[in-house]
Amino acid sequence: MKLNDNIVALATPSGAGAIAVIRVSGPDAIELVAPIFKAKSRKDLREQPSHTLHLGNIIDGERILDEVLVSVFHGPKSYTGENTIEISCHGSPYIQQEIIQLLIRKGCRSAEAGEFTLRAFLNGKMDLSQAEAVADLISSENQASHQMAMQQMRGGFSNEIQKLRQELLNFASLIELELDFAEEDVEFANRDQFKDLVSRIQHVLKRLIDSFAVGNVLKNGIPVAIVGEPNVGKSTLLNALLNEERAIVSEIAGTTRDTIEDEISIGGVGFRFIDTAGIRETEDVVESIGIKRTFEKISQAQVVLYLFDASRLSTSDRHPELVSGSSTSEDGNSPTLDQVKLEIEKIRNQFPQKPLVILANKVDKLSREARANLKSHISDLNTISAKSGEGVEDLQQKLLQFFNTGELRNNNTIVTNTRHYNALLSALEEINKVQEGLNNNLSGDLLAIDIREALHYFGEITGEITNDDLLGNIFANFCIGK
Known part of the structure; x- marks a missing residue:
């Protein structure tokens, strides 16, 4: 153009x-x-x-x-x-x-x-990272994504990168100067000070890289999978969280055969809730596909909500006290407490890194004594009634606790852009080579090669180093008129 x-x-x-x-x-x-x-x-x-x-x-x-x-x-x-x-x-x-x-x-x-x-x-x-923040600001849908975009657009990220780049550039100039006096064997760049700078750059880069894990999910909405057996109230819980009739609710087991997604803001943070097909053994081909997708969604989610129907726990010789005051069905199809605990353990073993919230639903049908007994058998149990809304607000607050939004409150830099993340990884790789070279007392000409590469990746972030293809890819995602 x-x-x-x-x-x-x-x-x-x-x-x-x-x-x-x-x-x-x-x-x-x-x-x-x-x-x-x-x-x-x-x-x-x-x-x-x-x-x-x-x-x-x-x-x-x-x-x-x-x-x-x-x-x-x-x-x-x-x-x-x-x-x-x-x-x-x-x-x-x-x-x-x-x-x-x-x-x-x-x-x-x-x-x-x-x-x-x-x-x-x-x-x-503006520099390139600030320009990219304009698009993020336009597309922000909650307080967290808005705050991150504003912080970047004001130049918080750019200033941090620019300062490190300038300090590294100063040392690079001194090392390049040494190459002009190679025969005199002089040293213009103090190696101890240079080691301190490299260590400081590594620390900042690692912090920025680590922030991407939080920033990316905050920007795009934190995915939360709602899982459990059929007819335990997953769709009712989704409707309660969204405060609208988003999913079909039915007494017929297996009504939800595919995943249903929608997003809301809780405490200024976007959460994307995924209602999944009930997990059970079935010969129904369509329902089987839905169950397979359930496990795919669990693998993609940041948090898993496991829901079971507390009012349907069947009596057993081991735990007869759990049904005190409940409307328990003893038709042989209701799960026992041990079966519920086994399912919880399966999810924990299959996805050990994911936060798991255990929810006993329909507790409005249980007596106070039965609720207390149930909590004594399952650690970290949360009791709710998706139909009446009891415990839903507490669940929302618990979800917020899983994510460290302190960095947002303290106005720290959080990386949300994949291009920046990749450039930071490459810059860290080159800085690590510089540190290794310093530890091995490599000559200035060899150190200069890795320093130039690190400076290149710093420059890619802010736009000192760019090309038409890069600019085309970035600005093609903007709306016309901005």
Whole structure:
């Protein structure tokens, strides 16, 4: 794409609304808009100072298209660093297109996806990681993802990387200088100070890399799988968590034959709940596929909720006290406590790294004594009634506790971008080579090779080092008009 011409695009979502904003950017943006804008004050738009707002009409010849507000921004003090005009018009799709087509006839071209932000990057208004944060900010759907995007857009991540890169660059310059005086055998770069810097860089890189595990799930919504036997209330629990009738609830076992997903925000953090098919032995082909998908979803989830029906536990010689005051069925199909514990153990053994929350559902049908007895037999048991909502709020708070959001509260840098994560891994690998070289007293020319590689990966993050393919991939994911 050309980057020195004049571009136009709708900056607000398409469709009807109260108002719409049309953005124009380029060296002649003000010159192009001025002839088609008649201000109520009769002032010439070309003579107005930057960051001013003007009321008037957009005209096409003798025809008035709309009464609008025009914002004037002179480069470089604008979002793109270029002369920029923003036209706030009425939100009729017809009016929007009439104004855009008029501007195209006057010399603008339609902007590509992310082209305004690309120009902001190329004109030095923001670095590459900040530009990527713009897209994250637009797509943020909860407090956590919004806060992470804002922190990155303000340059928190960039500043941290830039500072390390500059310190490493200073030492690299000294080592490169040593190479010019190789015959004199002089040492400009203090090796002890360099070892301290390398150690500090390793510590920061490891912290940033570790933060990706938290940042990635917070950005995309933490997946939580709801599992258990058929007809224990999994779909009812999903509906209770979402506060809407999202899943079909039926007394017929095996109603849910595929996974159902939906996302909500709890305490500012996005959680994606997955209602799965009930786990049981079955000859039904469709239900078997659903059960297979259940285990796939468990493997993808960050947290597993195992649900069982406390009111249906059958009597046994070992635990007769559990059914005191309950409406227990003794039809031979109800599970015993030992069977429930065995199923819990199977999930723990198969997925040992995943937090497992054990939920005894339908406890509203149990006496207080039966509840207490049940808790004495299963450690870390949580009691709920998905139908009445009892215990659902406590469950939500428990889910929040699994994730260390202290870094968010302390405004620490959290990595959420896969490209940044891969670049950090590569930078750490090169820094480890530098440390190994220092420990083995390698010559400066060999150290310089690994230092240059580390600097390369630092530069990739902030955009000091880039190429057209990389920029194309990044900005292709932006919405048009941003």
